[in-house]
Structures are given as structure tokens and as C-alpha cells.
Amino acid sequence: MGETATLLVELKSSALLKDVSLQVGLPAALAWEKAPAASSFTATAGLTKQFKATVRAAKTGSGAIRVQAVTGRGLPFDSDPVGVALTAGDDAAGSFLGFRKGPQGVAELPRDAVISQHARAYEPVGTEKLPVPFNDDPDHAPGIQATSCVTGRWFYNIGDAWFPSRNFEVQVWDEDSISDDLLAVGVTDGNGSFRFCFENDDGLGGGGQDVYVKFVAFNQSWSIVDDGDDPYEYQFEVRPNIADGATLDYGRRIPSNPEHHLALRAWETANDAAAWTPGRCWDRDDTDCRNIGIRWPLGNTARYVPGDDQIELPLLTPENPWVVAHELGHGVMDDVYKDDMPDIDDTCREHVVTRAEKPACAWTEGFADWYGLVVVDEPNQPGFADFENHTWGSPNWDNGPNVEGRIAGALWDLHDPVGEPPWDRFQGPEPGAVWETFLDNHSESFEEFWRQRGADGQSAGQLAALFQNTVDFGFRDGLTSGSEISVPSPNPPGQHNYRYDTQFRFWSVVAMRPPTAADYELELYDDNAMTQQLARSVAGAGTTDFIAVDSNVDGRVLGDYYPRVVHRLGDGNYTIEVSDSGKILPVAGDQRVMGPRDVVEVWDHCGSTQTRVTVTPSDASQDAELFVMSSAGGAVRVRTDSIARSVDAGPGQPETVEFTPPGFDCFGIVLINKAGSGTYTLTVS
Ligand SMILES: [Ca+2]
Numbered sequence: 001m002g003e004t005a006t007l008l009v010e011l012k013s014s015a016l017l018k019d020v021s022l023q024v025g026l027p028a029a030l031a032w033e034k035a036p037a038a039s040s041f042t043a044t045a046g047l048t049k050q051f052k053a054t055v056r057a058a059k060t061g062s063g064a065i066r067v068q069a070v071t072g073r074g075l076p077f078d079s080d081p082v083g084v085a086l087t088a089g090d091d092a093a094g095s096f097l098g099f100r101k102g103p104q105g106v107a108e109l110p111r112d113a114v115i116s117q118h119a120r121a122y123e124p125v126g127t128e129k130l131p132v133p134f135n136d137d138p139d140h141a142p143g144i145q146a147t148s149c150v151t152g153r154w155f156y157n158i159g160d161a162w163f164p165s166r167n168f169e170v171q172v173w174d175e176d177s178i179s180d181d182l183l184a185v186g187v188t189d190g191n192g193s194f195r196f197c198f199e200n201d202d203g204l205g206g207g208g209q210d211v212y213v214k215f216v217a218f219n220q221s222w223s224i225v226d227d228g229d230d231p232y233e234y235q236f237e238v239r240p241n242i243a244d245g246a247t248l249d250y251g252r253r254i255p256s257n258p259e260h261h262l263a264l265r266a267w268e269t270a271n272d273a274a275a276w277t278p279g280r281c282w283d284r285d286d287t288d289c290r291n292i293g294i295r296w297p298l299g300n301t302a303r304y305v306p307g308d309d310q311i312e313l314p315l316l317t318p319e320n321p322w323v324v325a326h327e328l329g330h331g332v333m334d335d336v337y338k339d340d341m342p343d344i345d346d347t348c349r350e351h352v353v354t355r356a357e358k359p360a361c362a363w364t365e366g367f368a369d370w371y372g373l374v375v376v377d378e379p380n381q382p383g384f385a386d387f388e389n390h391t392w393g394s395p396n397w398d399n400g401p402n403v404e405g406r407i408a409g410a411l412w413d414l415h416d417p418v419g420e421p422p423w424d425r426f427q428g429p430e431p432g433a434v435w436e437t438f439l440d441n442h443s444e445s446f447e448e449f450w451r452q453r454g455a456d457g458q459s460a461g462q463l464a465a466l467f468q469n470t471v472d473f474g475f476r477d478g479l480t481s482g483s484e485i486s487v488p489s490p491n492p493p494g495q496h497n498y499r500y501d502t503q504f505r506f507w508s509v510v511a512m513r514p515p516t517a518a519d520y521e522l523e524l525y526d527d528n529a530m531t532q533q534l535a536r537s538v539a540g541a542g543t544t545d546f547i548a549v550d551s552n553v554d555g556r557v558l559g560d561y562y563p564r565v566v567h568r569l570g571d572g573n574y575t576i577e578v579s580d581s582g583k584i585l586p587v588a589g590d591q592r593v594m595g596p597r598d599v600v601e602v603w604d605h606c607g608s609t610q611t612r613v614t615v616t617p618s619d620a621s622q623d624a625e626l627f628v629m630s631s632a633g634g635a636v637r638v639r640t641d642s643i644a645r646s647v648d649a650g651p652g653q654p655e656t657v658e659f660t661p662p663g664f665d666c667f668g669i670v671l672i673n674k675a676g677s678g679t680y681t682l683t684v685s
């Protein structure tokens with residue numbers, strides 16, 4: 001009290017920033033002797049700046065100094081807020097960094113406090129592992145005793161909002177001169193309330209129980225501990241000689257140290273995590289639940305320490321529930337993996353959400369990232385990443401299965417209700433089979449994890465959700481006749497893979513229409529591994545590539561085909577479509593309505609006489625191309641193999657092909673919709 005101390009703030013900037021100010025907030029116990037000169041300065045990239053100030057202990061008590069560098073532009077230009085806990089006492093021995101050990105104080109909830117409700121429903125954690133009531137009072141009166149009860153509620157705040165603190169251990173004690181008796185034990189309910197009853201007999205001559213209550217930051221699955229590893233305790237005043245049959249109401253209580261509301265906030269994140277996590281324990285298959293300790297406040301970086309089954313949490317980290325839940329995710333993995341975490345090394349310490357890491361590091365962090373997202377039910381984490389909205393070509397993101405943010409985004413897209421075009425179209429249950437695979441296996445990488453999913457993870461929809469997050473575990477987007485797919489440039493990654501299955505012993509065609517100024521190519525493979533190439537269509541920029549297959553010849557049995565779109569030049573959306581409808585072009589002609597996204601239609605025409613086919617558009621926007629394909633040179637034919645074509649007439653104009661078969665055969669009449677929409681009318685003569 002009354003003495004001064006030097007406060008040194010070090011600021012390191014990773015970019016050149018102008019007009020930076022340092023905001024330093026002092027707790028009630030401290031006052032400025034000399035404030036730092038810390039407004040409107042320039043921070044240089046890579047350089048450390050020091051600010052010196054002097055503070056004086058003005059009152060006794062605990063609190064925190066909070067420091068943040070702000071630019072007026074928000075994240076990511078502002079620094080994270082940083083806090084230091086401290087206690088000012090009457091003398092030097094009672095003054096130190098950190099909060100004092102032993103029972104913490106409680107205060108009344110402000111009378112006008114408005115109580116908010118938690119988003120996540122309450123799930124009782126039970127009373128296992130809590131201490132059992134005991135009584136060493138001598139000379140209990142025989143027979144049935146009168147019962148008395150104690151009730152109360154437990155709250156914390158986030159700014160102006162007040163929340164009930166749930167599943168918090170409550171101990172009801174009787175204060176005795178020698179040793180106190182534990183009368184009742186339990187946890188707060190979904191409203192932060194408790195009500196426990198006990199025999200109101202304080203032993204011979206003792207009268208009624210002399211009651212006090214302790215809230216203890218411990219239950220069977222998690223705890224918040226001080227630097228002596230003891231769970232924090234918040235202790236109430238003693239109410240002596242409670243009357244028989246009375247209910248003692250302690251009313252609505254909060255921690256008296258305003259900084260300790262952060263402990264209750266971290267507590268609530270653990271409560272949300274436990275409520276979300278399937279099963280009674282963190283590991284659903286455990287019977288003896290592991291307790292994950294949260295050591296707070298400690299250090300400058302949140303981390304999980306596998307050897308201690310403990311999270312180390314800096315003072316202000318509870319303000320970011322996703323970070324707390326991320327660290328809990330490490331704890332859950334450590335539990336499920338039987339204390340055998342994936343083999344990570346020191347390079348993982350500097351991991352960044354959007355950057356590629358070693359596979360074990362990316363999997364460990366990516367799983368924890370995802371666990372954090374589902375617990376807080378929010379994929380956008382400013383200052384870290386928007387885990388939902390990123391895909392191929394997103395700026396500042398690395399690609400592939402060894403980027404933690406891609407892993408978290410992929411797992412998220414497997415169950416979230418919001419589907420981003422073009423590939424997040426899967427929505428499974430949360431957490432669904434992903435959690436079963438996690439519980440049943442030990443994985444050193446996301447790739448191994450996915451292999452362990454087996455057939456369960458191989459649906460095109462799931463692989464598409466992964467592909468949206470730049471993870472390609474053999475994705476072949478499914479094409480069905482007449483259902484075109486329109487997606488961005490195949491670059492990055494450079495190519496897109498597809499699959500279709502022929503249904504008819506006729507001509508079928510896969511066609512890819514690039515943007516006017518871009519050149520992409522179309523390849524066709526016979527096998528899922530895409531090693532057996534059947535054909536390659538390499539028309540120039542703006543020209544539709546197509547590959548036609550005659551399923552009648554060369555032993556082309558009906559079955560699976562694998563088209564690939566390869567990037568050559570330019571950028572922009574392309575459209576790919578398969579036509580395989582087993583249609584004969586009637587002698588009387590045919591009609592086909594084609595929308596702006598429709599690309600291809602094919603008819604078989606069988607005969608041996610000279611034939612003339614004309615396609616006439618109904619709309620001035622429509623630009624047709626007409627081809628005749630023959631399997632005389634092979635069953636798989638590309639655009640340039642056509643035996644007749646008509647492509648040069650402009651929009652709104654008819655195209656006509658004429659051909660003379662050498663003998664009876666079935667030809668493929670291929671109509672490409674180069675542009676526009678309307679009805680094409682085909683006439684045969
Ligand atoms: Ca007593």
C-alpha cells in the first residue's frame with residue numbers, strides 16, 4: 001500500500017502501422033504515478049518498442065492490468081488484449097503478481113442485473129468424484145432429526161450481461177470449533193441454482209448448524225485451478241444456528257473479484273464442451289471420467305500440456321471461448337488417444353491456422369480447431385480465420401490436408417447446414433460418424449484419419465465437402481445425364497475430376513464449355529485412379545471440348561468413365577455436362593429446350609443413306625454447333641474426329657450437316673449449345 005512499482009510494456013509489431021495507441025487499464029488497487037507516453041506512435045515491422053510507467057498501490061485488493069495496442073482499425077491490426085493479474089496487500093509480503101490462494105470472496109449480484117440465458121442447453125454433469133458429506137460431531141441426538149435447507153444462485157458477467165454458472169460444485173459446511181462438517185455436496189443446475197437439505201443437528205449442545213457455503217471450481221470432468229493446482233473456492237459468510245425446518249437463502253451471488261468472472265467464463269466454455277461432447281465423459285468409452293484441469297491465470301499463450309492433462313490459460317483468454325474450447329479439444333484427444341498424442345515436434349509451436357504444417361501437427365491442431373468451432377457453434381473466428389468461407393484460391397491460405405484450418409473447415413462442412421458453392425453440398429449429422437472414427441482409432445494425420453473412416457467416408461458428397469476445403473482424397477464429382485455442373489476455373493489446383501456411368505448402349509457425350517477467353521481441356525479415363533486415358537479433346541480458348549463414346553462397339557461395356565478438366569489458360573467458370581439418354585433421332589425430327597447452362601445433347605441416327613440434319617434455334621441468343629460422330633475409327637471420339645460438322649453460323653442461325661454413310665451404321669448426332677437459351681428444332685431429311 002502506498003508504494004510504487006515500475007510497469008514495463010513491450011510491443012512488437014509484425015507490420016508497419018501508423019497512429020498506434022497503447023491502452024493500459026489499471027485495476028482499482030493501482031493508480032498512475034507516471035502514465036506511459038503511449039498515444040499515436042508509429043510501430044515498425046519486426047521492431048520491439050518499450051513503454052515505461054510507474055504505478056502506485058492505492059488500495060489493497062486483487063485485480064489486473066490490461067494492455068492492448070489499438071489502431072482504430074480493429075483486427076488484425078490491433079493486438080490481442082494482454083492482462084497481468086496482481087494483488088496489492090498492506091505490506092510487501094501481501095503484494096505479488098497473481099491472485100491470492102485460498103478461499104476467494106463473493107458478492108451480491110447487482111439488484112438491477114438482467115439475466116441472460118445460455119445458448120446451449122443444460123446437461124447435468126452429476127456428482128461423481130465430489131467429496132462425500134461427513135460429520136464428526138459427538139453425541140448426535142438419536143432418532144429422526146429435523147431437516148433444514150440452504151439455497152442460492154451463482155452468476156458471472158460478460159460486460160452488462162449476467163449468466164448463471166452451471167455444473168459448479170457447491171459444498172454446504174457447518175462451522176465447528178475443531179473441524180468443520182461437510183453437510184451436503186452437489187452442483188448448480190441450469191439456472192445456477194442449488195438447494196440442499198441436511199439434518200439440522202450440530203451435536204450435543206450445538207444447537208442448529210452454523211452454515212456456510214463454498215462454490216468450488218471442480219466437477220468430475222473439469223476444474224479451474226490456481227498455481228498450486230488447487231481448484232478455486234469461493235466462500236460465503238457463516239449463518240449461525242439455522243432454525244429447524246428453515247430454508248436459508250443466500251440469494252444471488254457472484255465472485256467479488258471482477259477478474260474472477262473470467263474464471264467462471266472459462267468454466268462455462270468447458271461446460272458447453274462437455275455438453276456437446278457425446279457421452280458422459282470426454283471419452284465416451286470411459287467409465288472413470290478424466291478431469292481436464294484449466295490452470296488460470298498463467299503465461300502469455302494458451303496451451304495444453306499433455307503430461308499434466310492440463311490447460312494453461314492466460315488471464316484474458318477466457319474472453320475468447322473458441323481458444324478455450326480449442327485447448328479442451330487437445331485435452332479430449334489426449335484422453336481418447338490414451339495419453340499418446342500424435343508425434344509433433346517443436347516446429348508445431350508456431351503453427352498458423354492457414355499454413356501447411358507437418359501432418360501430425362496439422363491434424364492435432366485442425367481437430368482442436370474444429371472441436372472449438374462446434375463447441376462455440378460459430379465457424380468465423382476473427383483474428384484467426386473464417387473456417388467456413390475459404391476454398392481453392394482464397395488469399396493467404398495454403399492448400400491440402402496438412403493445413404489445420406482446411407482440416408477444421410472440412411470437418412465443419414461435413415455437418416454444417418450452410419452449403420457454400422460449389423462443393424459444400426453435404427450435410428451429415430453432427431458430429432456423426434466422424435466422432436466414431438475418432439473414438440475408435442489413433443490417427444497421426446488427417447489422411448490416416450480419413451483412411452480409418454473406410455467406406456463410410458467415401459461418398460461423393462463427403463469428398464466434395466473436403467474438396468471445398470482443398471482436401472482431395474479421391475474426389476470424382478458425379479455427372480448424370482442432363483445435369484450440368486458449373487464451377488470455377490480448375491486452377492488451382494490445375495484440374496477437376498469427374499465420374500459418370502453410362503446407362504444406354506448408344507452414343508453418349510461428355511462436353512465442357514469454357515469461358516470465352518479461357519482454354520481448358522477435357523480428358524477421359526477408364527479407371528478411377530485415372531491412369532488409363534481414353535481420349536483428350538484440346539480445342540482452343542472459348543471452344544467447347546467434347547468426347548463421345550459409342551457403347552455399341554469395341555467391347556465398350558456400360559460402366560464408369562472418368563472425365564478430367566485440365567487448366568491451360570485463363571480463368572472463369574466452365575460448365576460440364578453428360579448426355580446419355582439412349583435417344584434415336586426420329587425421322588420426323590425432334591425438339592430440345594436448352595437453358596443457358598445446358599451444353600450438350602446427343603441422338604443416335606442409324607441408317608445407310610445420305611442424311612441431312614438441320615438444327616434451328618427459336619431464340620436469337622442461341623448459338624448451336626452440330627457434329628456427326630462415327631465409330632469407324634474407334635468407340636471413343638473427340639470433337640476433331642467428327643465426320644461432318646456445322647459450327648460457323650452465328651447466334652439465331654440454323655446449322656446443317658450432311659453425310660453419306662459407307663454402309664449401315666449408327667452415328668452420334670451431337671448438338672452443342674455454345675450460347676443462349678431457347679428451343680432447338682432438329683429436322684431430318
Ligand atoms: Ca456447530
Ligand SMILES: [Ca+2]
Pocket residue numbers: 387388389390409413420424468
Ligand atoms: Ca466451408
Ligand SMILES: [Ca+2]
Pocket residue numbers: 388412413416417418419420424
Ligand atoms: Ca458450410
Ligand SMILES: [Ca+2]
Pocket residue numbers: 623624625647648649650651655
Ligand atoms: Ca453456330
Ligand SMILES: [Zn+2]
Pocket residue numbers: 326327330364365368
Ligand atoms: Zn492447439
